Amino acid sequence: MKNWLGPGSAALSFVLWGMLPLYYQFMPEINMWELLSHRVLWSVVLLGGLFLLLGVRVPWARLHSEPRQLGLILLAGPIMSISWCMFTWCLTTGQVLATSLAFFMTPLFNIAFAVLFLKERLTPQKHLAVALALAGLAYMLFSYGELPWFSLIMGANFAFYGLIKKKVRHDAGVSLYLESLAQLPVALLVLGYLGAQGSSQFMAGDWADKLLLMGSAPATLLPVGLFCYAVARTRMSTVGLLQYIEPSLAFLLAIFWFGEIPDPVKSVGFAFVWAGLLVSLLPLHLLGRCRVQWKES
Numbered sequence: 419m420k421n422w423l424g425p426g427s428a429a430l431s432f433v434l435w436g437m438l439p440l441y442y443q444f445m446p447e448i449n450m451w452e453l454l455s456h457r458v459l460w461s462v463v464l465l466g467g468l469f470l471l472l473g474v475r476v477p478w479a480r481l482h483s484e485p486r487q488l489g490l491i492l493l494a495g496p497i498m499s500i501s502w503c504m505f506t507w508c509l510t511t512g513q514v515l516a517t518s519l520a521f522f523m524t525p526l527f528n529i530a531f532a533v534l535f536l537k538e539r540l541t542p543q544k545h546l547a548v549a550l551a552l553a554g555l556a557y558m559l560f561s562y563g564e565l566p567w568f569s570l571i572m573g574a575n576f577a578f579y580g581l582i583k584k585k586v587r588h589d590a591g592v593s594l595y596l597e598s599l600a601q602l603p604v605a606l607l608v609l610g611y612l613g614a615q616g617s618s619q620f621m622a623g624d625w626a627d628k629l630l631l632m633g634s635a636p637a638t639l640l641p642v643g644l645f646c647y648a649v650a651r652t653r654m655s656t657v658g659l660l661q662y663i664e665p666s667l668a669f670l671l672a673i674f675w676f677g678e679i680p681d682p683v684k685s686v687g688f689a690f691v692w693a694g695l696l697v698s699l700l701p702l703h704l705l706g707r708c709r710v711q712w713k714e715s
Contacts, residue, residue: 424651428660431644435521436667439676441637442506446627448619450506452612453634454499455605456620460635461598465591476592488596490586495597497579498642504572521665522558522691523569526551527577528658535581538655547659547694554690561683580657583649590646594639662691 445453469475481488529548532538540548586593612618620631649657669688 424648425656425660426648427644428648428652428657429663431641431648432661432663433667434641434644436664436671438637438641439668439671441633443676445630445634446619446623448631449612449617450503451608452619453506453631454502455608456631457502457634457638458499458598458601458605459609460632461639462595462602464635464639465595465598468591469595474591476595477588481588481596487587490582491588491593491596492600494579494582494586494593495600497575497582498597499601501572501576501579502638504568504575521573521576521661521668522687523555523573524576524665525658525661526555527574528580528661529655531577531581532654532658536584536654538653540655543697544655544659547697550690550694550697551662554687554694557690558683558687577658580645580649580654583646584654586646586650590643590650593646594643659694662694666692 481491526548529540529544533540583590583593609618609620613621620628623631645657666688669684
């Protein structure tokens with residue numbers, strides 16, 4: 419059962435990520451920087467309150483004695499913020515389909531980082547899955563005729579965040595709290611400036627708007643927390659393959675819920691990706707046994 423906790427948490431985190439556009443559609447029209455700043459502020463408040471309620475203490479002494487671990491945690495915060503900036507920009511400008519392309523590429527970076535930096539070896543099953551995913555990506559690049567730099571940067575950035583979290587040995591909740599805490603001064607400066615200018619949506623909006631902005635913290639913390647938990651307990655290459663759940667859900671939502679125009683190129687690309695994902699999940703060793711038994715009979 420424990421062997422499924424890591425992959426199961428990863429799969430659930432990507433399902434929640436894929437469903438995030440449903441939450442953001444109710445968000446009031448708001449400055450992207452204010453939205454991100456509220457996410458940081460209420461993340462600190464929420465996690466700090468949970469720590470007090472549960473009696474969790476931040477291991478300051480241990481962190482002081484492990485400067486490399488503290489550095490990794492503090493680096494992870496800005497890296498994730500870059501991803502959230504790009505992700506939020508796509509959602510708040512109605513470009514849900516663009517997020518699917520970005521996260522379509524992230525798993526490939528995850529798998530590449532797993533092989534290059536973590537020395538993971540891919541099984542023949544995963545080699546086939548990656549080959550199919552690369553075929554889908556190659557088809558998309560060939561059809562569009564240019565490299566989608568925005569999506570490449572967004573995908574590589576998030577994969578780099580996963581690589582950092584793989585090397586962090588502290589509890590996922592503590593790590594997320596410290597990441598948010600490190601960004602809190604900048605968030606407060608942004609909110610203070612917008613408030614002084616009289617352009618704060620939080621101050622001008624009604625309670626529904628305020629609750630939606632405050633709710634952006636748990637809505638994003640839950641999938642990130644599950645992802646961090648999964649990364650510490652699951653092979654990076656496995657996380658990379660499971661991550662195709664998120665862009666696939668975003669793709670389906672963009673077309674069937676938000677009414678974006680279907681893209682035949684992306685449809686073909688996703689067909690290759692899902693074929694690769696199914697290959698990675700099928701117990702091919704059992705299929706091999708069945709084939710041997712069929713030949714013997």
